[in-house]
Amino acid sequence: MSKNENTGISGQLRKKTTELEVTRVLKSAKYWRLLVPVPVVMAFLMFGTGAFAQDLPTGPWKYGKIIGTYVHKFYGPGKKLPGNFTVASKSVVITATSLNVRNGPGTTYKVIATVKKGMVLKVLRQTTGWYNVVLPDGRNGWVAAGYVTVKNLNQPNPQVPKPETPGADLGTPTEKHGVVKSGIVNVRSGPGTTYPVAAKVTNGTRVRITRETAEWYKVTLPDGKEGWIAKYLVLVENQVPSRGDTPGTGNSGGDIPGEAGRLTEVRVESVGEQDIVTVNADATITYTVYVLAEPYRLVIDLNNMKKDDLPESFAGTGKWVQGVRLSQYSLEPLKARLVVDLARYLSYKVKYAEDKKSIRIEIQEPSINGKTIVIDPGHGGYDPGAIGVTGLREKDYNLDTALRVYNLLKELGANPIITRDTDTFIALTDRAAIANNAQADVFVSIHANSSENASLNGTSTYYYAPESDPVLYAQADARRKLAVKVQAQLAANLGIKDLGIKTANFSVLRNTGMPSILVESAFLSNKTEEALLKDSGFRDKVARAIVDGLVAYFTEP
Ligand SMILES: [Zn+2]
Incomplete structure (x- = not known):
């Protein structure tokens, strides 16, 4: 067997760091398939002078696809194969009160963020x-293993008891209301993803909360049905205890920790094309923003802040901001909430002043202008990707088309970043890291499809946001929207079969922290489509369709 450890840093390949046992080998004309008995999701396999990294799909057996011409030396069935791999589908829960996140695996590396106790973070590697x-x-960073506990997302939580009536008397009773803050949310019969889905609710649905566990709320839906929803998908409504309920936490602020701040001003103004809401305080502001639909509004939670004697509402501008509401959302923990009511679907950006005691919420007509978009031409270098029926190499098509997308985005005033602009190999995790480090708005990987069945044809777009992965699932709306918008343009403009949007656990989709898609433009294994993929006019159509889809993503609801 093998150790679940990856000693490669920043995707660098290192020889013989761990050994991967190969159980079976399947050979076809083009590929070697290696069956390995461990739950790896991605492997870097070393073969003499060449290496090839390929996603391994999940299933009872895991296998990798290795292009035959690059296999120089092979360690046969039952023998050990040198390689090193990452373990995925795992998260950690922070157990320290406050923990430093560093830009490398050691205390000599720079601190780039701090995380708080109870936070669940997805693991890229270890x-x-x-x-x-x-x-x-x-962004991604490194945390010390001594201050976290591992949580395997693929395994049902063994602590979840299953009584006769599922979820009936689990958790503790409570009484509050909340609003569902994601597109389509599963309501389950118990507090865990192993319980069956009892109903689905959409963004903006108001629910009554009757019980809670550490991570789940038991809710009553508008139609009277009951079920459980993961807490991070629910925005709890304003709950201000009356003065008598919580002695000593009124305006006098006797027992509020010293670092608590006071809001000193909320200002709403129209400046040029923008509406700007400015929030000033006498201490550093930390905040969380949510967008809710129907009607569109921004909810900004200001942590450790007292509303003090500021008004509860502010007039709008008559342009984008209809009005602003301010409340003391809760006293423990201390939190103020600002709700900015918007005229319609609009784009927003929150900016800090230099001393962080002031934030500016800029609201404007949605636009692709200034958006950071990472374009990723698949494969490259010694990894040619698929080979077309008459020899077109996928890596060449991908690069040329990606450069066209890059140029179009530049013209539109976006801030495109391309993961490679030459014929070079880049590890899959590094492609995602480029986007994470740039704090990109979206990530688009460009590929061409291939199948053993030469008659298969058409265009499709992949995204990934499984319910089992809270970090990705929290972005499910945006991830799906990105795929839908781009696929709609591909389907309308390429003149080939619309295979629709699909989901797949691809490395670049799983490891990107922002909405991401992978476009399979057309089939290299289909004679007609390979001819199209060679054609400059068709490549322009693909590039324009992707860019039009991106514009739609940024400007339409
Ligand atoms: Zn590909």
Whole structure:
């Protein structure tokens, strides 16, 4: 067997760091398939002078696809194969009150963020004593293994009891209301993803909360049905205890911790094309923003802030901002809430002043202008990708088309970043890391499809946001929207079969912290479509369709 450890840093391939046992080998004309008895999702396999990284699909057996011409030396069935791999489908829960996140696996590396107790972070990879995790803002960094506990997302939580009536008397009673803050949310018969789905609710649905566990709420839906929803998908409504309920926490603020701040001003103004809401305080502001639909509004939670004697409502501008409401959302923990009511679907950006005691919420007509978009031409270098029926190499099609997308985006004033602009090999995790480090708005990987069945044809777009992965699932709406918008343009403009949007656990989709898609433009294994993929006019159509889809993603609801 093998150790679940990856000693490669930043995707560098290192020889003989771990050994991967091969159980069976399947050979076809083009590929070697290696069956390995461990739950790896991705493997870097070393073969003499060449290496090839390929996603391994989930299933009872895991296998990798290795292009035959690059296999120089092979360690046969039952023998050990040198390689190193990452373990996925795993998260860690922070157990320290406050924990530093560093830009490398060691205390000599720079601190780039701090995380709080109870936060659940997705693991990208690990090395001795350190985990590389995805932060809520999409960046990734390293946390010390001693201050976290591992949570395997693929295994049902063994602590969840299953009584006769599922979920009937689990958790503790409570009484509050909340609003569902994601597109389509599963309501389950018990507090865990192993319980069956009893109903589905949409963004903006108001629910009554009657019980809660550490991670789940038991809710009553508008139609009277009951079920459980993961807490991170529900925005709990304003709950201000009356003065008498919580002695000593009124305006006098006797027992509020010293670092608590006071809001000093909320200002709403129209400046040029933008409406700007400015919030000033006498201490550093930390905030969380949510967007709710029907009607569109921004909800900004200001942590550890007292509303003090500021008004509860502010007039709108008559342009984008209809009005602003301010409340003391809760006293423990201390939190103020600002709700900005919008005229319609609009784009927003929250910016800090230099001293972080002031934030500016800029609201404007949605646009692709200034958006950071990572374009990823698949494969490259010694990895040619699929080979067309008459020899077109996927890596060449991908690069040329991606460069066309890049140029169009530049013209539109976006900020495109391309993962490779030459014929070079880049590891899959590094492609995602480029986007995470750039804090990109979206990630688009460009590929061409291939099948053993030469008659298969058509265009499709993949995204990934499984319910089993809270970090990705929290973005499910945006991830799906990105796929829908781009696929709609591909289907309308390429003149080939519309295979629709699909989901797949591809490395670049799983490891990107922002909405991401993978476009399978057409089939290289189909004679007619390979001819199209060679054609400059068709490549332009693909590039324009992707860009039009991106514009739609950024400007339409
Ligand atoms: Zn490909």
